[in-house]
Amino acid sequence: MSQVQGGIGIINLSAGDPSLVNEIKELGGEELLECIQCAKCAAACPMVLAGFPFFNKRVIQAILLGLRDALLDDSSIWACQSCNRCTEVCPREVNPFEIIQAMRRVAIREFALPTLAIEGLKSLYDTGHAVYLAGAGNTRAKVGLPEKPPSTLSYPEALKEVRTILENTELAELGVIPMGESGVTDSCEV
Amino acid sequence: MVPKIGVYICHCGENIAGAVNIEEVRAYAEKLPGVVVARNYLFMCSDPGQELIRQDIKDGLVDRVVVAACTPRTHEPIFRKALESAGLNKYLLEMANIRDQDSWPHWHDKEGATAKAKRLIASAVAKAAYLEPLEDRYVEVTPASLVIGGGVAGMFAALDLANMGYKVYLVEKNPSIGGNMAKLDKTFPTNDCSACILTPIMVQVGTHPNIELLTYSEVESVEGTFGNFKVKVRKKQTYIDWDKCTGCGDCVNACPAKVPNEFNEGMDYRKAIYIEFPQAVPKRAVVDIAHCLNCAKRTIGTKPRVHSKTGEPILAPCEKACKTGACDRSREYNPEGEILEINVGTIIVATGYRVMDKAPFKEYSPQSPNVITAMQLERILSATGPTGGQLKRPSDGEKPQTIAFISCVGSRDKRFHTYCSKVCCMYMLKEARLIKEKYPHLNIYIFFIDVRTGGKDFEEYYNYCRDLGVKVLRGRVGAVDELPGDRLRVRAYDVDLGAPVELEADLVVLATAIEPAPGLEELGRKLGITCGNEGFFKELHTKLYPVETSVKGIYIAGCAQGPKDIPESVSQARAASSAAAVPLTAGKVVVEPLISEVNQRKCTGCGTCVQLCPYSAINLVEDKDRRRAKIDEALCAGCGACAAACPSGVITLHGFTNAQIHAQIKALAC
Numbered sequence: 001m002s003q004v005q006g007g008i009g010i011i012n013l014s015a016g017d018p019s020l021v022n023e024i025k026e027l028g029g030e031e032l033l034e035c036i037q038c039a040k041c042a043a044a045c046p047m048v049l050a051g052f053p054f055f056n057k058r059v060i061q062a063i064l065l066g067l068r069d070a071l072l073d074d075s076s077i078w079a080c081q082s083c084n085r086c087t088e089v090c091p092r093e094v095n096p097f098e099i100i101q102a103m104r105r106v107a108i109r110e111f112a113l114p115t116l117a118i119e120g121l122k123s124l125y126d127t128g129h130a131v132y133l134a135g136a137g138n139t140r141a142k143v144g145l146p147e148k149p150p151s152t153l154s155y156p157e158a159l160k161e162v163r164t165i166l167e168n169t170e171l172a173e174l175g176v177i178p179m180g181e182s183g184v185t186d187s188c189e190v
Numbered sequence: 191m192v193p194k195i196g197v198y199i200c201h202c203g204e205n206i207a208g209a210v211n212i213e214e215v216r217a218y219a220e221k222l223p224g225v226v227v228a229r230n231y232l233f234m235c236s237d238p239g240q241e242l243i244r245q246d247i248k249d250g251l252v253d254r255v256v257v258a259a260c261t262p263r264t265h266e267p268i269f270r271k272a273l274e275s276a277g278l279n280k281y282l283l284e285m286a287n288i289r290d291q292d293s294w295p296h297w298h299d300k301e302g303a304t305a306k307a308k309r310l311i312a313s314a315v316a317k318a319a320y321l322e323p324l325e326d327r328y329v330e331v332t333p334a335s336l337v338i339g340g341g342v343a344g345m346f347a348a349l350d351l352a353n354m355g356y357k358v359y360l361v362e363k364n365p366s367i368g369g370n371m372a373k374l375d376k377t378f379p380t381n382d383c384s385a386c387i388l389t390p391i392m393v394q395v396g397t398h399p400n401i402e403l404l405t406y407s408e409v410e411s412v413e414g415t416f417g418n419f420k421v422k423v424r425k426k427q428t429y430i431d432w433d434k435c436t437g438c439g440d441c442v443n444a445c446p447a448k449v450p451n452e453f454n455e456g457m458d459y460r461k462a463i464y465i466e467f468p469q470a471v472p473k474r475a476v477v478d479i480a481h482c483l484n485c486a487k488r489t490i491g492t493k494p495r496v497h498s499k500t501g502e503p504i505l506a507p508c509e510k511a512c513k514t515g516a517c518d519r520s521r522e523y524n525p526e527g528e529i530l531e532i533n534v535g536t537i538i539v540a541t542g543y544r545v546m547d548k549a550p551f552k553e554y555s556p557q558s559p560n561v562i563t564a565m566q567l568e569r570i571l572s573a574t575g576p577t578g579g580q581l582k583r584p585s586d587g588e589k590p591q592t593i594a595f596i597s598c599v600g601s602r603d604k605r606f607h608t609y610c611s612k613v614c615c616m617y618m619l620k621e622a623r624l625i626k627e628k629y630p631h632l633n634i635y636i637f638f639i640d641v642r643t644g645g646k647d648f649e650e651y652y653n654y655c656r657d658l659g660v661k662v663l664r665g666r667v668g669a670v671d672e673l674p675g676d677r678l679r680v681r682a683y684d685v686d687l688g689a690p691v692e693l694e695a696d697l698v699v700l701a702t703a704i705e706p707a708p709g710l711e712e713l714g715r716k717l718g719i720t721c722g723n724e725g726f727f728k729e730l731h732t733k734l735y736p737v738e739t740s741v742k743g744i745y746i747a748g749c750a751q752g753p754k755d756i757p758e759s760v761s762q763a764r765a766a767s768s769a770a771a772v773p774l775t776a777g778k779v780v781v782e783p784l785i786s787e788v789n790q791r792k793c794t795g796c797g798t799c800v801q802l803c804p805y806s807a808i809n810l811v812e813d814k815d816r817r818r819a820k821i822d823e824a825l826c827a828g829c830g831a832c833a834a835a836c837p838s839g840v841i842t843l844h845g846f847t848n849a850q851i852h853a854q855i856k857a858l859a860c
């Protein structure tokens with residue numbers, strides 16, 4: 001978000017949404033209010049090194065101030081590598097990674113997710129893998145492995161279970177990705 | 191007899207040895223005239239260090255001692271005791287301060303520091319040769335104490351001393367005791383209601399048989415010394431006969447004159463005749479003569495006119511309303527008040543603080559009625575305040591929806607006070623919490639530089655406030671602008687987001703600094719105690735003597751010494767009261783014999799010294815046919831003004847005789 005990065009725009013606190021805090025707490029970020037903005041998590045975060053404007057500590061502060069739109073207008077939260085280093089170092093047991101996850105859930109509810117994320121979800125539904133390279137079968141064969149790994153790809157009944165789970169999540173209600181028999185593909189090129 | 195001087199040089203760990211070449215200095219000292227031995231040790235004040243001195247004395251090796259070490263302020267008593275315990279008169283000691291006056295300031299100039307140490311020691315040795323044995327004097331102590339300031343600190347100090355059985359005079363400048371705490375709503379960290387815990391203490395103070403309450407009074411002058419202070423107290427005229435007044439408030443209701451109410455921080459009006467606050471102790475009325483309208487031409491001290499028809503006297507409304515006769519405007523007009531003289535052995539100063547006004551902070555729109563100080567908010571939240579405890583913004587009485595607090599207003603600010611006021615972080619959190627607990631849907635933002643909650647249970651308090659949803663932002667507010675509709679725009683920079691932020695609020699609360707009570711410096715001058723740079727009274731030693739002052743027998747407690755909260759003020763008050771009780775319990779105190787003496791045989795009776803003595807210790811007395819100066823030992827403070835001024839040179843200041851000082855200067859000069 002350019003506002004934060006360059007300090008150009010002024011953030012209007014009065015327009016902050018006080019309900020965001022509780023929403024995040026309900027969606028898995030229970031320890032949100034424990035954060036004291038010490039920035040230890042930021043010191044451990046690869047998103048900071050990559051130059052994303054909203055990383056763990058700032059995401060938390062923005063949530064605390066109810067800056068829903070600012071967070072949704074920006075794609076930083078999708079850049080979290082799930083390395084969980086922040087969770088390891090946080091002195092307040094905030095579990096910052098969980099808060100980023102919770103913020104992703106908020107974003108999905110509002111369809112504020114990048115294409116990349118949609119593709120990943122679709123692949124998960126279609127193949128049971130969020131990321132599965134199209135040419136993977138050949139590569140595996142070359143090194144003497146069975147073409148399909150012993151996962152949902154080899155066990156259609158397991159894939160069915162995965163789909164059932166996904167069909168029972170909020171994703172189905174939201175219709176973020178097509179579900180049911182329509183347009184299922186074998187793999188997803190990432 | 192030739193004096194045998196021993197020189198003892200202390201390393202003070204690294205403090206002195208780090209800058210001064212000790213061995214070089216020791217070798218030099220050994221060769222000084224009169225010196226029989228020069229030794230050095232890591233810590234001369236430690237027991238083995240003192241033992242070096244004691245052994246040399248016992249062996250008959252030395253009969254004059256020079257200790258080259260730190261400051262005599264803290265260490266002279268220690269070394270004097272060492273001399274005494276080895277059987278030598280304790281005034282045969284001289285100290286050279288080669289730490290504070292040498293190694294510390296010249297830390298980076300080792301050669302210079304070593305050279306200076308030599309000169310300081312040479313000078314002390316030169317004086318030591320002329321030292322004479324002196325005997326301590328003892329004076330009886332007046333078994334009573336004076337406490338100045340009737341806030342929570344002063345009240346506890348007074349109660350403790352009174353409960354020990356000593357007579358206590360409690361002087362308070364306002365009509366009632368209670369101080370700033372009486373204005374607070376609830377108090378962190380436990381949120382007890384201030385009035386509920388304070389009022390019973392006020393009543394105890396007011397009814398204690400050993401406490402004489404002198405409210406609406408101020409200290410006029412202080413004479414005498416440790417153990418026997420003579421204090422003049424000016425009791426301001428209340429224009430009401432307090433013996434008759436019952437505090438019923440009828441006069442107040444009748445009075446038509448309106449004056450901004452100090453107790454409610456100027457947010458409503460009191461009358462010209464008033465009772466300071468409902469729980470006042472003593473609960474008595476006072477006439478604020480400057481604002482009195484003199485209704486019915488009833489100027490104080492005049493006889494009432496008589497009604498032409500009824501023949502009845504024409505009275506002012508207050509007089510008419512008073513059923514007890516306490517309010518009688520025919521009483522004598524006496525703006526000077528009454529002077530009381532009291533004698534006490536010790537004095538505790540607990541004059542507290544005042545909060546800064548919002549006016550100097552132009553960037554925060556102080557002209558807006560909705561920009562208030564935190565103390566004003568305390569009054570708004572208090573059930574005895576101008577809104578009866580209802581949260582209302584001053585401009586129109588509406589309940590605010592968004593409140594912004596701004597920290598460090600006038601604190602940590604070179605334009606006003608560079609110190610941290612210490613209690614504001616906590617009281618902002620407290621006020622935010624009290625509001626949030628009552629009205630969970632209000633938006634509360636606190637703008638901090640950083641949150642300082644160092645105290646028992648304080649961090650937990652802070653966490654709890656944040657759990658309540660109080661928003662904490664790091665970044666000092668740059669501006670508060672007035673918007674239409676009595677709203678305010680707060681502009682800040684959120685350091686954590688790294689972005690400028692703006693907030694529309696309908697109440698802005700400034701945590702204005704705690705500053706020294708007005709007139710503190712003048713009171714200090716009367717008492718002879720000093721204020722630090724920041725304007726609060728200075729303790730003798732921050733760590734070791736935190737309630738003592740540079741004047742023996744005078745102690746300090748509470749915010750008079752510096753910003754602090756109630757738990758700290760009370761602890762300090764109770765520490766001061768026990769320190770002040772020690773001499774009262776001992777019954778007599780040592781007075782150092784370092785005072786002046788007149789050689790009466792040679793005195794010409796010119797009287798020069800009589801005028802100069804700041805302690806009025808000198809009188810001219812008839813001696814046979816002539817008048818000669820005589821110094822009262824009990825009153826002389828040993829300042830030396832007389833000795834320096836006597837045209838005949840016949841006054842000796844013991845411990846600083848002419849011979850001693852000349853020798854000292856001579857040694858320094860070479």
Ligand SMILES: Cc1cc2nc3c(=O)[nH]c(=O)nc-3n(C[C@H](O)[C@H](O)[C@H](O)COP(=O)(O)OP(=O)(O)OC[C@H]3O[C@@H](n4cnc5c(N)ncnc54)[C@H](O)[C@@H]3O)c2cc1C
Nearest residue numbers: 339341342343363369370377378541542543748749755756
């Ligand atoms: C907005 C605010 C909220 C606060 N909230 C809390 C809280 O919740 N919890 C907490 O622990 N602390 C709180 N504090 C701090 C608390 O007020 C002080 O710690 C406490 O009042 C100090 O007591 P004191 O007796 O030293 O001074 P004071 O209360 O200032 O009393 C000094 C007394 O001396 C009198 N006096 C002054 N000069 C003279 C003179 N020359 N001669 C005679 N009398 C004189 C004054 O009239 C006054 O009565 C708060 C402070 C502020 C500003």
Ligand code: SF4
Nearest residue numbers: 035036038039041090
């Ligand atoms: S999440 Fe933890 S590590 Fe990160 S700023 Fe908050 S308290 Fe510090």
Ligand code: SF4
Nearest residue numbers: 601610611612614615
């Ligand atoms: S106590 Fe807090 S608000 Fe008050 S001056 Fe210190 S840091 Fe600032």
Ligand code: SF4
Nearest residue numbers: 793794796797799836
């Ligand atoms: S000034 Fe000296 S000579 Fe004059 S009266 Fe005092 S002591 Fe005596």
Ligand code: SF4
Nearest residue numbers: 803826827829830832
């Ligand atoms: S030294 Fe002299 S001037 Fe000073 S107090 Fe004593 S008598 Fe007075």
